[in-house]
Amino acid sequence: MIADKKHFERFTMRQTGDTDPSTITLTTPTLADGAEVYRLISQCPPLDVNSQYCYHIICEHFSQTSVIARIDGDAAGFISGYTLPEHPDILFIWQVAVSAKARGRQLATRMLEHIICRKRATAVRFLHTTISPSNIPSQKLFSAIARTFKAPMREREFLAGEVFAEGHEAEVLYEIGPLQYSQ
Template structure:
């Protein structure tokens, strides 16, 4: 899926070009302003296996996400890069989302983990990462986003409810995994959040 380009004439010789990755103002004399991400020093990209160790450290330092083996993050960054994303600031990873296309629901992007460094929280970075993922070629057929969230994880609940509100669509919540499904005591229930259907035009213009 190619990035949509929408051109608006604001006034004489001033154009607003909306690309998939941001907004650029062109004064007509060849001067282009930077995208929002460039101004903030943030870089959004697909992960590679070289990011696995740093992603593991990011997950560890969140203090709230389940920390899986370092191998699992190496594998995820290598095999599921098309449906995952990292965000860098000055060469340091400050954001990560792991996701995959549901094998039984090919129109559904399942989000496994969302991590944002403490220094970047409160700026809507998680939502922006989700938008960037949904604009990917690998998510061209995606109409729904799913994720499991524990009752105490209010930040993730707000993230996915906020995504549904921003996209003007539904957020349906179901029971999914119970605490008894997990091998160790103390793990909370996990409820399934399903967001959609999604209108891709909103993502291309608003994201």
């Protein structure tokens, strides 16, 4: 199952069985990471790209519920999230981005587990996210997380495609929890 959170502070791909010797570092983002995160998101379609200012704010204000992954110092992955103000036991994951060079290495899973284990101390029991119907990789990622944490997963309509000003798929809300942490 999930090791303690120190396991997720730093790991190498050799530890996960990957033959790539690159070192991956997972850390909380800082204000200075905003521009690099913006560039990373821009290179990860079909993600919606927000303003560069938005990513600076996310990296500063939501650093404790987000993570940046670096391979040899370069941004290779990013997850943004926040706890719901009215429900601090719910962690909402907003965006998951993995660069082309880091795909196929379970980086998204590692980053998500890193955030969840870090937030365990603050009593996060549920994980929510929205996923468009065509985003099969994200559906698989969150299904795997539900299995890892032995938690039920429910889906329900959140935003119909018609509510978006431009052509955009519907967004389905995935609700996972309660999360079962290993001891």
